[in-house]
Amino acid sequence: MGIEVVVEGLTKSFGTQTVWHDVTLTLPPGEVSVMLGPSGTGKTVFLKSVIGLLKPERGRVLVGGVDMVNSPERDIYEARKLFGLMFQDGALFGSMNLFDNIAFPLREHTRKKESEIRRIVMERIDMVGLLGSEGKLPGEISGGMRKRAGLARALVLDPQIILCDEPDSGLDPVRTSYLSQLLIDLNAQIDATMLIVTHNLDIAATVPDNMGMLFRRELVAFGPRELLLTSREPVVRQFLAGRRAGPIGMSEEKDEATLARERRDPADTATAPPRIVPQLEPSEGLPPRRAVQRRRARVLEMWDQLPPHAREAIKSGLTAVPVRGEPV
Numbered sequence: 001m002g003i004e005v006v007v008e009g010l011t012k013s014f015g016t017q018t019v020w021h022d023v024t025l026t027l028p029p030g031e032v033s034v035m036l037g038p039s040g041t042g043k044t045v046f047l048k049s050v051i052g053l054l055k056p057e058r059g060r061v062l063v064g065g066v067d068m069v070n071s072p073e074r075d076i077y078e079a080r081k082l083f084g085l086m087f088q089d090g091a092l093f094g095s096m097n098l099f100d101n102i103a104f105p106l107r108e109h110t111r112k113k114e115s116e117i118r119r120i121v122m123e124r125i126d127m128v129g130l131l132g133s134e135g136k137l138p139g140e141i142s143g144g145m146r147k148r149a150g151l152a153r154a155l156v157l158d159p160q161i162i163l164c165d166e167p168d169s170g171l172d173p174v175r176t177s178y179l180s181q182l183l184i185d186l187n188a189q190i191d192a193t194m195l196i197v198t199h200n201l202d203i204a205a206t207v208p209d210n211m212g213m214l215f216r217r218e219l220v221a222f223g224p225r226e227l228l229l230t231s232r233e234p235v236v237r238q239f240l241a242g243r244r245a246g247p248i249g250m251s252e253e254k255d256e257a258t259l260a261r262e263r264r265d266p267a268d269t270a271t272a273p274p275r276i277v278p279q280l281e282p283s284e285g286l287p288p289r290r291a292v293q294r295r296r297a298r299v300l301e302m303w304d305q306l307p308p309h310a311r312e313a314i315k316s317g318l319t320a321v322p323v324r325g326e327p328v
């Protein structure tokens, strides 16, 4: 099972610019979480801080007993082996074929024999649907295939935590749907803790168990997907509806006068509560996601702290769960 990631009071600045401050959240083990936020709000910086590549000034990131911010570099280096990272562009070496690209972490970080490396690499290539393309160079395949190759490479060291930075960037809607399904299938197969940074509303609506959003240098919210999908918070509503009206502007946050003008125009601000679509299920033939049962238990534990809209949405989605004595 994946490992829990506990983020406590994290603050990151570059010079005088604070990217975000006091970010606290827990990625539950084996569950899929998505981090949303307008461009430039520090989502990539957050991923890099979780894995210890950037050093926040304050706070902790606890991963299997190691603090990825404050522990000695040697311990952080070891703990990093628990992670699989998928970057925006696949981050493949252009001169190596897909097989060698995907084998790279194994050759670099383990002493496995070539025959064993071949077995693992081919298994991962199969998992992401790239069998037959292993001899091709990254420049000879499509962007979507490069992303899947990047994902296969993120998987070779059997990660317990997978971080994906905008896995959908540059993909058409159909490829994005396939990728969403692939992420859920992977979760069913390896039960890893997953954090996906994305702007994509379809991924946000159909993939995660949990969602969070960064805005104005803060974590606006983090919790079960229904918490954000039913949120009354203007910035969350605006983002999930993909609307112009709201606190998020084109290049920067809007000023008060613009916001007040928008508030006076009901046609501009009236956003119907979003319809919650069902979360994706693993493809036929795969085991059910083990995270589902754990999440149910966890959500019931936090029931009293959830707002009514989120509870309603959860109840309709968790029909088999007895909620406050209701029949199963």
Ligand SMILES: Nc1ncnc2c1ncn2[C@@H]1O[C@H](COP(=O)(O)OP(=O)(O)OP(=O)(O)O)[C@@H](O)[C@H]1O
Pocket (backbone or CB within 6 Å): 014, 019, 037, 038, 039, 040, 041, 042, 043, 044, 045, 046
């Ligand atoms: N190494 C760095 N040095 C200085 N500033 C940086 C560095 N890395 C990121 N930043 C700044 O931190 C802020 C957050 O950047 P980040 O890439 O995390 O945003 P993001 O939310 O991932 O954006 P996008 O959705 O557009 O990819 C930006 O203002 C960026 O310029």
